[in-house]
Amino acid sequence: MTALADIDTPAVLVDLDVAEANIDRFQDYCNLHGFRNRPHIKTHKLPVLARRQIKVGAVGVTCQKISEAEAMIAEGGVDDVLLTYNVVGSAKLQRLHALAGRVTLSVVADSAAVVAGLGTEFAGASQPLSVLVECDTGAHRCGVATPTAARDLATIIDRTDGVRFGGLMTYPPVGSTGAVQGFMSEAIELCEAAGLTVERITSGGAPDMWRAHEAPLVTEYRTGTYVYNDRSLVERGVCTWDDCALTVLATVVSVPDTGRAIIDAGTKVLTSDLLGLDGHGHVLGRPDIRIDQLSEEHGRLVCDGPIGLSVGDRVRIVPNHCCVVSNMMDAVVAVRGTRVEGDLAIAARGQVW
């Protein structure tokens, strides 16, 4: 059996014991508060973890891209997908149509133009496609800006052949449970006054996952990061270092100075995503060290006193943002504590279409 010490570096390790405990804990929270749990697979991109999420109670998965969904269906046995992305262009619309024949599928739209594309593709389909209106509750990415605009787009969906109004979706900024509740309450009232039933309200985001119940109008919650957790969530007080399932294992390749060491993990593994934090990750057991600089294949570790590392030493790093790290490697190494289980191919890696 391979030991941790035999794993070549840089490597991305996933502790399955920790990931499974994270999955179970949030499912329990959803059960307690009556939410349907629809995890976002962009964090792990692994069929084995999607299967686990569904086994313990998730109603299906969230994907951003059609190709991610295809990978999860083929290898993860997933049969219910929400695609939280505007599908634009005939190539994608045709693939979406093919997907609709294989699973229970719903998508979002935030404009009449997106709905028109969906309507053209699905006109005459045996089952109308469920389309949710994406609402901007403060993140200012996609989404209609007001409850009135949500009602207006819902009406357009309702009148479009091939599709049906499936509810409201939002991806709020951190700390916005109140804004979500306010927006949705007004939008429901307007939709109902227009004769439309809002059968589903889906919201998400790991930073606020333990506060999701503060927006009780939400019926479904989507989080991705909860499965692994990361430095950004520890820094926000959402979890502890012990809850972090994904770590980067790296080797010290140079100690040019007493206060500086260089590791074999740079942006090609840790990514350059700072998520607003100082430094590029947390070295487990060494809170005094800062990863202050990355180039593609080098990471620079610095500290105020002697760094106490030698060439050949290994460090384990909790990255700032685990989801983007998952997309960097062909496989992660599955471990349970110090036991190495083996490689898991990241099935939905690089699926951007």
Ligand SMILES: Cc1ncc(COP(=O)(O)O)c(C=O)c1O
């Ligand atoms: C639309 C949508 N829903 C849900 C999520 C999950 O968020 P988190 O990773 O914070 O759990 C994301 C993350 O990017 C998202 O874009």
